Amino acid sequence: MKNYWSDYWAQGYLTSFGQDIKSNYTGKLKSCWLNFSEKLNSNDKVLDIGTGNGALIQLIQDSSSVKFNFVGVDKAVVKEKVVGIESSIILSNVSAEHLPFETEEFDAIVTQFAIEYSELVRSIPELFRVLKQGGLYQVVCHEIDSDIVKPNILILESAIRVQSELLAPLKQLINALKKEDNDLINNNISIVNKCVELEKKIHPLAIRGTRYTDFYHFILKNRKIDLEKAYYLFSQELEGLIYRLSDLKQAALSAQYLKQILASEGSVYKETLIDSNKEYIGTLYRGYKL
Numbered sequence: 001m002k003n004y005w006s007d008y009w010a011q012g013y014l015t016s017f018g019q020d021i022k023s024n025y026t027g028k029l030k031s032c033w034l035n036f037s038e039k040l041n042s043n044d045k046v047l048d049i050g051t052g053n054g055a056l057i058q059l060i061q062d063s064s065s066v067k068f069n070f071v072g073v074d075k076a077v078v079k080e081k082v083v084g085i086e087s088s089i090i091l092s093n094v095s096a097e098h099l100p101f102e103t104e105e106f107d108a109i110v111t112q113f114a115i116e117y118s119e120l121v122r123s124i125p126e127l128f129r130v131l132k133q134g135g136l137y138q139v140v141c142h143e144i145d146s147d148i149v150k151p152n153i154l155i156l157e158s159a160i161r162v163q164s165e166l167l168a169p170l171k172q173l174i175n176a177l178k179k180e181d182n183d184l185i186n187n188n189i190s191i192v193n194k195c196v197e198l199e200k201k202i203h204p205l206a207i208r209g210t211r212y213t214d215f216y217h218f219i220l221k222n223r224k225i226d227l228e229k230a231y232y233l234f235s236q237e238l239e240g241l242i243y244r245l246s247d248l249k250q251a252a253l254s255a256q257y258l259k260q261i262l263a264s265e266g267s268v269y270k271e272t273l274i275d276s277n278k279e280y281i282g283t284l285y286r287g288y289k290l
Contacts (some may be wrong), residue, residue: 006077006092007240008041025059028275029112029140031286034063036110036138042066044107047130049123050074051112054082060110061085062247071106073099075117096123104132112140113221113282116251120261128265131289137266140273142252147279149252155209156245158199162212163238166195170216174227177219210238259283266290 025033037060040046048057051072061068061082065090069087072078073094082088096111096118098158115123131137142230173188199207201243207213215234219227262268267287276283 003077025055025112026278028273028281030063032138032140032271032273033059033110036060036136036286037064037068039136040064040066040068040108043069045069045071045105047099047101047106047109048072049099049109049111049127050117051078051090052076052114053079054085054088054090056112057082057085057088065085071101073081097126099126099130103129104135105130107132107135109135109137110139113142113251115139116141116255116258117247120254121204124258124261124265128178128289133289135289137285137287137289138260139258140282141255141258141285142248142282143255143280144249144252146252146279146281149248151206151209152245153249154203154206154240156249158203158206159210159238159242159245161199161202162207162210163228163235163242166192166199166212167235167238169195170186170212173216174219174231177223177227195227208243212238255283258283262287 009138034166043066046057046060046068048054048070051057051074054070054072055071057070061070065114066214067087070082070085070089072082072088072090073096074090074092077092077190078090080092082090091100096115109127111127127137129262144150169191173185173192176184176188193277196213204258212235215230219225219230222230259268259270266289269286271286273281273284
């Protein structure tokens with residue numbers, strides 16, 4: 001795996017939605033984990049698969065008056081503990097397909113917007129292997145037609161076009177800025193503006209999610225900085241965005257097989273998660289190891 005997810009979590013994001021969600025999850029997502037926490041017992045050992053920086057662990061613990069013992073795992077490099085929760089350990093570089101735990105070690109297992117990124121025919125049997133007999137699990141996953149995934153696919157498509165078609169004009173503008181040639185600068189500004197307008201015609205909002213226009217205006221206002229370095233950092237961020245959103249798209253496509261695989265291992269309850277504003281969030285699966 002490339003380091004894009006590790007780099008992402010290192011920026012301190014709590015959730016996988018970056019700047020779009022600055023604190024923890026709210027609404028229907030929060031309430032479904034409140035309901036889950038009420039089914040747990042004090043000091044239960046809970047495993048969070050694909051924990052990131054521990055947003056789900058924090059959400060579950062904050063929803064309960066009793067304390068649980070949490071272990072989080074993530075394939076990326078993440079923090080070793082959840083801030084403010086002493087009874088938490090997070091292990092980096094751990095894949096869902098190969099969990100480093102004893103059979104029937106956990107009282108409960110949770111995962112949110114994570115397990116669908118794995119190879120499900122291998123990760124789901126692993127989940128049930130380390131879950132105790134009668135243990136509870138809850139999975140929240142993306143769906144390809146959800147109100148979370150659909151706009152991100154549009155951003156992904158825009159980011160790919162930006163990378164292939166709009167980076168070169170931006171680089172030419174930076175070269176003109178370094179030369180301080182006003183005629184050349186104005187000509188390149190005109191070219192970039194036309195490129196942006198063409199992209200907006202494809203979809204008026206998607207390009208905003210790539211941060212291209214933000215970076216474009218930033219360099220126009222900060223012409224004395226190291227423009228080459230700024231361009232390199234932006235191009236790397238764009239590549240990371242494409243990587244993460246490609247991952248998201250594939251994960252959402254894989255999620256359609258979750259119920260079938262879960263049902264082969266234990267009981268399954270399925271719920272479509274719709275928030276109070278009618279936003280389609282994804283799907284919840286919950287059950288016990290039989």
